Amino acid sequence: MSLSKWFQFITPNFKFYQEGFFEFPFVANTPELFIESTIKTPGSKHIAKEQLVLRNNPFIKGSMRYRKIDDGLWLTITDVQFKHDSVIKSVYAPDIPSEHYSITFSVFESEVQLNNVFIDKMPFQNKFWAFKKPGVDVGACFYKGSKCLFYIYYVSPSWIQDHIPLDQLDSKLPFKKFLDSDKGFVSYQDIVPNAVELSQEILDTFKTFNTDILNKTILKAQSLSLLTSFFKNVFADNRADDYQEKGSVDYKKIAKCELLITTNLSKPFIGIDALAEKLNTSTSKLKTDFKSVYGSSILRYNIDKKMELALQLLQNTSMQIKQIALEVGYDNPSKFSAAFKKKHDKLPSEFRSNSMLD
Secondary structure: HHHHHHHHHHHHHOOOEEEEEEEEEEEEOHHHHHHHHOOOOOOEEHHHHEEEEEOOOEEEEEEEEEEEEOEEEEEEEEEEEEEOOOOEEEEEEOOOOOEEEEEEEEEEEEEEEOOOOOEEEEEEEEEEEEEEEEEOOOOOOEEEOOOOEEEEEEEEEHHHHHHHHHHHHOOHHHHHHOOOOOOOEEEOOOOOOOOHHHHHHHHHHHOHHHHOOOHHHHHHHHHHHHHHHHHHHHHHOOOOOOOOOOOOOOOHHHHHHHHOOOOOOOOOOHHHHHHHHHHHOOHHHHHHHHHHHHOOOOHHHHHHHHHHHHHHHHHHHOHHHHHHHHHHHOOOOHHHHHHHHHHHOOHHHHHHHHHHHH
């Protein structure tokens, strides 16, 4: 696609500033088209030998790496920091087929305010997975200063059939119900153990690809291992959902809702009704849209994030367990320990004991 044709296509989709967010699309029909359009975006510098695109424009600064790993399997890795509140949305050229599934692993880093006298804030890492059907419109909101790392696997139906025969799944599995439904995408929180470490190994292989003749084989093995782990855990996921579309999702309001939750983890939860009032939406729509985007109820999400923050405080500070309990909004250490164990399968004291032995 030529640059002039690309601009001609995206112009009708480009809404420069809407409700506090800059909005811009990316062309998502095929991985090749997505890569080409990224290369030709103003402010991009393409280093073809390394399959690397350096990006610096009014909205973002960062890089995108890309590789064809196998016939029907591509991977792009985007490391980016947002300069403004932005919405990124997929769009599709009407004359080009869109057949690929996409599997996205996203890592977002932000700062969480604490009540501790000596540590007033600390980095907090959010991790999400998403599986999207071909040709589905999706969007995501990002706030100024957000640092994000996206691993996006583009998978053709033939590759899926050869490696992950989804048509052989038990019809009772929730993921199979999703595949058979009208819903276009499904998301999960941190569903793959050690996904950050495994993905970092893949990024290291990308960066050193031209220095080792075995890297093509290594990259394929690494990607197969991670994708196999993803599908294995997705097939075991037993969430209850009818997987039916219930109208369009207001991604901006859901992003604001998520921000209100994760920036106030050290405070008591204000409640869904209060969140809906702040966001000027109905409670029922907020609950439905939030679960559609994050794969979890708002209440469950709030507790999970508190327990993830608690784990990071256990691992990265010397705060006492009772102080950590207070930091994530629990006056009762026993209730905190029970919630922590439900999330992490171990008591806080067990994590602290193990870290002392390391």
